[in-house]
Amino acid sequence: GAGVSQSPSNKVTEKGKDVELRCDPISGHTALYWYRQSLGQGLEFLIYFQGNSAPDKSGLPSDRFSAERTGGSVSTLTIQRTQQEDSAVYLCASSRSAGENYEQYFGPGTRLTVT
């Protein structure tokens, strides 16, 4: 595809349920990033992948959060036992490689609401 795509665009879930958020990076981009944007906050880095491996998971807020990437392409961010404070917009970005000179291209985001 032409850009980074994410699905679903909106997700409403009940507290305690698990959710999966999907990201399709730009074809050929080896690096993939997940960010979270909470109300009134900047974008908060969660995790990054180079290929299928995640060298940096330092931003994941708790062990309820996990992410995987298969085939060096699609990535899934899973939140288990969702809490109300998980409500946010989850953004995915990709870049040609994980280097400082490679621009990150962002997807439209998934707006998660936990009721």
Added chain:
Amino acid sequence: AQSVSQHNHHVILSEAASLELGCNYSYGGTVNLFWYVQYPGQHLQLLLKYFSGDPLVKGIKGFEAEFIKSKFSFNLRKPSVQWSDTAEYFCAVSLSGTYKYIFGTGTRLKVLA
């Protein structure tokens, strides 16, 4: 910890007014600097970036930014805004040698026609 500050959270301007949005970062080392824009209903797009060289960077749609190392600043400017510039603007910093972007909290700009 490294951080990025955008002091103006909301800015309202009339068309043709000049714009300057502040961005300061806290990190003593070499940095790469970015401004992203998010138009209503759209995703984040890169406006401009600074890696090295001329500290005055020109981006798309008439925007420019100046890196002042001594002030740890990378302010965004536009001489004459248009109604279509209404958007949220984010400053971001990546530390040299790393891939991780640190974002500011954003500035919502509203341009009155």
